[in-house]
Amino acid sequence: MAIELQQVSYTYAERSLWKQTALHGIDLSIKQGSIVGIAGATGSGKSTLLQLFNGILKPTQGTVRVLDVTIKAGEKSPKLFPLRRRVGLVFQFPEQQMFEETVEKDLCFGPLNFGMSLDEAKERARKAMNDMGLDLKLLDRNPFRLSGGQMRKAAIASVLAMEPDVVVLDEPTATLDPISRAELIALLVRLCREQGRTIIIVTHRMDELLPYADSWIVLNEGSTAFQGSVKELAADPAILERCGLTVPQSLRYWRAVADRFGLDGENPRLTAESLAELIASLPAGKRDAHE
Amino acid sequence: MNDKLLLGRSIETGSWVHKLDARAKITGMLLYVAVILLSRSWMAMALLALFSIAVMISTRIPLKYFLKAAKPLRYLMLFIFIVQLLSVKEGSVWLSIGSLSLHDGGLRLGSFAVIRMLFLITFTALLTFTTTPGKLNQGLEGILSPFKKLGLSPDRITLMLSIALRFIPTILDEAQIIMKAQASRGADLNELPLKEKGRMLVSLLVPIITSAFRRAQDLVYSMEARGFRMDAPRSQYHRLRWGAADTVFVIMFVVMGVAVSLV
Amino acid sequence: MNETSKDQDKEAGENQTVISLEGVSFGYSPEHPILQNITLTIPQGQWVCLVGPNGCGKSTLVKLLNALLPKSAGEIVVCGQKLEEETIGYIRQSIGMVFQNPDNQFIGATVEEDILFGLEGLCLSHAEMESRLHSYTQRLGIDHLLAKHPGELSGGQKQRVAIASILAMEPGIVIFDEASSMLDEGSRDELMGILHDMRAEGKYTILMITHDADEILATDRVLALQGGGLVADVTPAELFLNAELLERCHLQEPYAWGLAHELQKRGIQIDVPASEKELIDTLWP
Numbered sequence: 001m002a003i004e005l006q007q008v009s010y011t012y013a014e015r016s017l018w019k020q021t022a023l024h025g026i027d028l029s030i031k032q033g034s035i036v037g038i039a040g041a042t043g044s045g046k047s048t049l050l051q052l053f054n055g056i057l058k059p060t061q062g063t064v065r066v067l068d069v070t071i072k073a074g075e076k077s078p079k080l081f082p083l084r085r086r087v088g089l090v091f092q093f094p095e096q097q098m099f100e101e102t103v104e105k106d107l108c109f110g111p112l113n114f115g116m117s118l119d120e121a122k123e124r125a126r127k128a129m130n131d132m133g134l135d136l137k138l139l140d141r142n143p144f145r146l147s148g149g150q151m152r153k154a155a156i157a158s159v160l161a162m163e164p165d166v167v168v169l170d171e172p173t174a175t176l177d178p179i180s181r182a183e184l185i186a187l188l189v190r191l192c193r194e195q196g197r198t199i200i201i202v203t204h205r206m207d208e209l210l211p212y213a214d215s216w217i218v219l220n221e222g223s224t225a226f227q228g229s230v231k232e233l234a235a236d237p238a239i240l241e242r243c244g245l246t247v248p249q250s251l252r253y254w255r256a257v258a259d260r261f262g263l264d265g266e267n268p269r270l271t272a273e274s275l276a277e278l279i280a281s282l283p284a285g286k287r288d289a290h291e
Numbered sequence: 292m293n294d295k296l297l298l299g300r301s302i303e304t305g306s307w308v309h310k311l312d313a314r315a316k317i318t319g320m321l322l323y324v325a326v327i328l329l330s331r332s333w334m335a336m337a338l339l340a341l342f343s344i345a346v347m348i349s350t351r352i353p354l355k356y357f358l359k360a361a362k363p364l365r366y367l368m369l370f371i372f373i374v375q376l377l378s379v380k381e382g383s384v385w386l387s388i389g390s391l392s393l394h395d396g397g398l399r400l401g402s403f404a405v406i407r408m409l410f411l412i413t414f415t416a417l418l419t420f421t422t423t424p425g426k427l428n429q430g431l432e433g434i435l436s437p438f439k440k441l442g443l444s445p446d447r448i449t450l451m452l453s454i455a456l457r458f459i460p461t462i463l464d465e466a467q468i469i470m471k472a473q474a475s476r477g478a479d480l481n482e483l484p485l486k487e488k489g490r491m492l493v494s495l496l497v498p499i500i501t502s503a504f505r506r507a508q509d510l511v512y513s514m515e516a517r518g519f520r521m522d523a524p525r526s527q528y529h530r531l532r533w534g535a536a537d538t539v540f541v542i543m544f545v546v547m548g549v550a551v552s553l554v
Numbered sequence: 555m556n557e558t559s560k561d562q563d564k565e566a567g568e569n570q571t572v573i574s575l576e577g578v579s580f581g582y583s584p585e586h587p588i589l590q591n592i593t594l595t596i597p598q599g600q601w602v603c604l605v606g607p608n609g610c611g612k613s614t615l616v617k618l619l620n621a622l623l624p625k626s627a628g629e630i631v632v633c634g635q636k637l638e639e640e641t642i643g644y645i646r647q648s649i650g651m652v653f654q655n656p657d658n659q660f661i662g663a664t665v666e667e668d669i670l671f672g673l674e675g676l677c678l679s680h681a682e683m684e685s686r687l688h689s690y691t692q693r694l695g696i697d698h699l700l701a702k703h704p705g706e707l708s709g710g711q712k713q714r715v716a717i718a719s720i721l722a723m724e725p726g727i728v729i730f731d732e733a734s735s736m737l738d739e740g741s742r743d744e745l746m747g748i749l750h751d752m753r754a755e756g757k758y759t760i761l762m763i764t765h766d767a768d769e770i771l772a773t774d775r776v777l778a779l780q781g782g783g784l785v786a787d788v789t790p791a792e793l794f795l796n797a798e799l800l801e802r803c804h805l806q807e808p809y810a811w812g813l814a815h816e817l818q819k820r821g822i823q824i825d826v827p828a829s830e831k832e833l834i835d836t837l838w839p
Contacts, residue, residue, distance in 0.1 A: 041740060042710070042740075051471065054475060056474060081479065084477055089475040091471065091472045091475075094472065096498055096501075097469055097476075097498050098498065109476055109494065110476040113477030113478050113487075114477045147608060148608040148609055159475070159476065162476070174735070175654070175732070175736060177608045177804040178805055180804065207809070246739045249808075249809035249810065250809055253810075253813060255830070256834050276816030276817045276819070276820055279820075280820040280822060300703060423667075423701075424667070425666075425667045425670075457660070457704070461704075506655075509655055509658035513659035513716075514661055514671075515622055516622060516646060516649070517646075517671060517672035517675060517720070518647055518675045519671070519672075519675055520643070524677055525674045526673075526677045528673070528680060
């Protein structure tokens with residue numbers, strides 16, 4: 001397991017200026033090398049949950065186990081510095097954290113902080129650029145001169161440059177155009193499938209991640225309302241509505257076809273292409289009469 | 292509730308103080324500062340406490356909210372008390388340990404300093420508790436309007452103040468996120484050696500400032516799109532209306548000032 | 555003086571042009587134009603969406619309409635008035651704009667103050683402000699939030715406040731500049747509900763910037779911008795049938811359209827289904 005939470009609660013201090021949702025009794029486990037989607041309405045505690053994954057927040061109750069580090073509520077936690085490198089946390093609008101005058105310097109910031117040599121950091125910056133499908137020529141550019149999509153990817157690359165085993169992203173595609181969104185998701189999927197990294201993505205557009213996610217976690221008012229495979233989610237999409245979310249179109253169409261033919265045991269077809277293929281292979285109704 | 296208090300927000304209870312003209316309240320507060328400075332005896336302190344608590348109660352806002360407003364400064368108050376206690380060498384000695392001696396005068400002045408500070412903070416919190424930011428601005432604009440002749444522009448000053456107040460929490464919030472984001476990239480204030488801290492500060496300040504500029508630009512667009520032009524005529528929804536209650540309110544403070552300086 | 559021309563606009567009804575652009579360009583320097591030679595007209599009451607890849611100049615174009623940015627060439631006419639220094643006030647009054655970031659367009663310290671900000675600028679009487687304040691907050695379902703500070707509101711609620719603030723100024727044209735892109739699904743659906751209601755009322759001309767296929771589908775007309783120029787002026791259906799145009803504008807078709815196309819590729823002749831139920835009923839009656 002890459003991440004395991006046992007009976008984890010998190011409550012913000014009463015004096016806290018930051019209004020965020022508390023978490024109650026969360027149990028969850030995330031397999032190494034898998035893609036996990038996290039969904040939930042505004043205020044369901046998604047952002048709080050993410051910050052537990054690399055020790056930015058510490059549980060007020062229960063145990064968080066990330067890779068080989070255990071953070072237990074009430075106990076003095078081990079040094080979290082090394083964990084931060086291995087769990088890369090990408091906040092919403094990550095381009096807003098860029099500050100150096102060149103993309104390369106920004107990408108080296110993380111690796112250098114974690115004690116790598118400059119040459120090593122530069123090497124990793126190059127690799128991260130490739131992973132995000134960015135041209136190496138952009139390394140010398142001022143990050144503020146990049147286009148919106150490029151800037152987002154460069155900012156994600158600045159976290160990838162630390163070569164984290166687990167990459168956690170908070171709504172990485174927000175405000176991008178649909179093609180840039182699909183591209184970014186494809187790049188993240190590749191990171192998982194080709195390099196074996198664990199990818200955790202919080203999204204409010206479940207549609208774009210549904211065909212790729214191995215499992216889903218649905219939060220509702222600070223508790224887990226669902227945790228399981230896509231297959232299990234596809235069996236009962238109504239759970240999403242109970243959590244204040246909309247059932248994605250792809251899931252609705254799959255459900256309709258699966259209900260009509262009793263296909264519950266099968267892997268859900270969640271792209272237009274794969275569903276059309278299935279429909280074409282199913283016994284035709286009226287279509288025959290037509291032709 | 293606490294975070295709202297920290298930001299000096301208004302608490303609506305509909306009491307008579309809430310209904311007062313903001314100008315009367317601001318004037319009252321200024322006079323109150325004078326009252327505090329004029330209070331120089333235990334008797335005056337008692338009078339001050341009685342008066343302040345009575346006015347606070349009449350706002351129908353629970354007293355503990357006023358106390359919470361002063362809470363962040365409790366250590367400062369303690370510090371001032373101790374300094375006064377140790378440094379003032381007047382009156383009779385009531386305790387002496389070795390070379391250290393505590394005098395009556397020190398105890399007295401230390402207590403006075405703390406009481407003054409406590410009332411100053413809790414009582415001025417009354418202004419923000421009972422007045423919405425908009426009315427406060429309007430009151431301030433009204434109070435400053437005589438200075439127009441001196442080339443000062445009260446509406447600009449209050450516009451500036453209100454926007455600053457409006458965006459401080461937003462920018463603090465964002466600073467918090469950027470700190471967390473940079474900590475995730477290994478720039479944690481607590482875990483880096485000193486020489487790295489300077490570099491880390493840049494990594495925080497640049498994003499915070501860029502984002503503040505972006506917000507400012509957005510805000511300008513949004514204000515201009517709603518037809519805003521500096522110095523253009525505007526009407527006002529909440530009109531300032533000076534009534535008998537406002538005069539009474541201000542006179543109360545004048546009377547208090549006379550009373551505490553006599554006893 | 556504006557009253558009469560406004561009344562005339564209303565009487566002229568449906569087909570009168572409310573926005574017209576003739577050869578409009580914009581750029582910070584002549585060598586790097588951001589928008590070039592844009593010509594278009596929009597009639598009263600139409601719901602138009604403006605699409606194109608990130609950074610194609612959509613947001614810049616709408617900001618030229620009410621002179622938030624200065625055009626470098628061409629002519630803009632809004633509600634019968636040519637955009638000039640003297641008419642900026644009138645034109646800004648005719649155009650309301652809702653922006654992307656819910657936080658950065660909340661001007662007042664409370665919901666009430668935010669709505670009053672625009673109304674006070676119009677120099678309205680107290681009674682008029684009071685009546686608008688209540689009718690528009692009621693209409694947008696935020697009348698119970700009047701005393702709230704922005705920190706106590708969700709993104710969706712803040713966008714509602716922004717819309718109420720703008721509608722209360724009673725503009726004939728309302729522009730939504732990616733107003734839904736920072737909202738969650740539920741709030742996005744609510745926003746679309748508000749837009750549908752506004753269209754049904756008939757008195758608003760709506761110009762909306764969006765990337766969302768379902769949102770585009772709800773509109774009357776699609777204007778596509780790419781590389782600083784207008785590359786298409788089509789209906790949503792025409793857009794989603796044109797794979798090449800979709801690609802150029804960085805858009806994706808709605809799921810149901812994609813499914814219909816994939817089925818057609820496999821020899822199953824079917825129209826785009828309106829819902830999953832319709833699909834099943836059509837295929838297997």
